[in-house]
Amino acid sequence: MNTGAFDPIGAICARARDAGAWVHVDGAFGLWARTPPRLAPLAQGIEQADSWSTDAHKWLNMPYDCGLAFVRDRTALPAAMAITAEYLPTDTPFRNPSDYTPELSRRARGVEVWAALRSLGRSGLAEMIERGCRAAARFARQLSEAGCEILNEVVLNQVLVSFGSPERARQVIDGVQADGTCWCGGTVWQGRTAMRISVCGWSTTETDVDRSVAAILRVARSLP
Ligand SMILES: Cc1ncc(COP(=O)(O)O)c(C=O)c1O
Incomplete structure (x- = not known):
């Protein structure tokens, strides 16, 4: 990310898959290249990765600590992050946000991210x-x-x-x-x-x- 250059992610994913490895794409800036059609080919192949991370507090101009993680296997994050205790409810009918992050308590950062994406729209973001x-x-x-x-x-x-x-x-x-x-x-x-x-x-x-x-x-x- 020193220079903004991209690796050939599709080719890397294919080789990693053959070796049984997990591919994570750190797309702090690079993931956003997928939004304008002219730049999208730079990040071609990221859809083959197992996980992505990016930041809403960089190019999306959100307040700090709006990191985003996307994991293909929906069981992986709860397996790694969920914390259980007798006094914590587990039988809620809703998706439990604390099963997906290292924190139990946090402010509603997602609201700001949602508002920025909603107001910009796909074309405004691009x-x-x-x-x-x-x-x-x-x-x-x-x-x-x-x-x-x-x-x-x-x-x-x-x-x-x-x-x-x-x-x-x-x-x-x-x-x-x-x-x-x-x-x-x-x-x-x-x-x-x-x-x-x-x-x-x-x-x-x-x-x-x-x-x-x-x-x-x-x-x-x-x-x-
Ligand atoms: C490619 C890349 N990954 C990760 C980070 C770290 O992001 P943060 O400081 O939001 O944890 C940066 C920060 O510039 C970055 O450029």
Whole structure:
């Protein structure tokens, strides 16, 4: 997830199935690629996996700790998670939510997730994901045209930008964080230290990208 790249999940699932292994797809960002038709082929094959996880508190912009787990075998989660005690009711006519998570007590996070999905709808969700990816491509194009090296193939919402030496990358990242126009972290990929741009705010506009690129270049060019 450093770069937004995808593994050939279908082929991996086929080999894992032959070996009797369980395949889990950590789709924190990647699972959402299935929503816009243009990006869906990136995550082709995930339907063959045994389980997926993703976060509603990332690209869906929900409050923190809205993690989601999907397991093909409906008995697996209750077998692992359910807690029994004499004083806990087990004979309810409803699905018992605590049979599916590590927690017995928790707030109704699902309501927020439901509301976001319900209000966006299938097309609104796809458009939001597309918008983030278009913004990432715009970052990459403008920074590349300005002479920066983009290390990764930008397929999703992540852009890795090199500024030469690791020290210089660190200085640019620190400078951008202090500047405050946008926030970018650092990473190391294939031995190269880089700035990692991850576009996941629903309200990020093309103007925001342009202002952010200008800020990044201003910081980079101000360094000796
Ligand atoms: C691929 C991937 N998996 C898991 C996580 C962890 O998610 P959380 O911090 O919500 O537990 C992240 C966080 O960025 C991620 O990118």
